Amino acid sequence: MNDQLVKLEVSDELIRGIVTKQVTAAMLTAMGGREEFLEKIVTTVMTMKVNAEGKVDSYRNDFQWLDVMVRKMIQEAAVTAIKAWITNNQPAIEKTVQKGFQGQTKQMATAFTAGLLKAIETKWQFQVNVTFNTTNKT
Secondary structure (H helix, E strand, O other): OOOOOOOOOOOHHHHHHHHHHHHHHHHHHHOOOHHHHHHHHHHHHHOOEEOOOOOOOOOOOOEEHHHHHHHHHHHHHHHHHHHHHHHHOHHHHHHHHHHHHHOOHHHHHHHHHHHHHHHHHHOOOOOOOOOOOOOOOO
């Protein structure tokens, strides 16, 4: 009789798949089941301490990740809403700004003159360039 041993070959992929499934099952069993394990992961991520930008910092982590993300999303939504409101109301805003400047001409001239006089008092040499561009359509 031949003294040959029976040679059994099993592919690495088959072994790797079996081992992975067994390790995963053992981990889930040890951690209380798949759903409980996922809950722990989600809770850990959402309550993780981060900096004001939502990143883990080696210096300071004072905020919960969820709080930072919610704040950022609300701020982004607010910026979008404000931009839309300003775009929709741009003509009225422009009229209001122009109206506000109409009553300010005298105060602006007084402030300009006071600043000019102060510059003359404190500087030996000074230069002033004044240019007025008007588009008066009367």
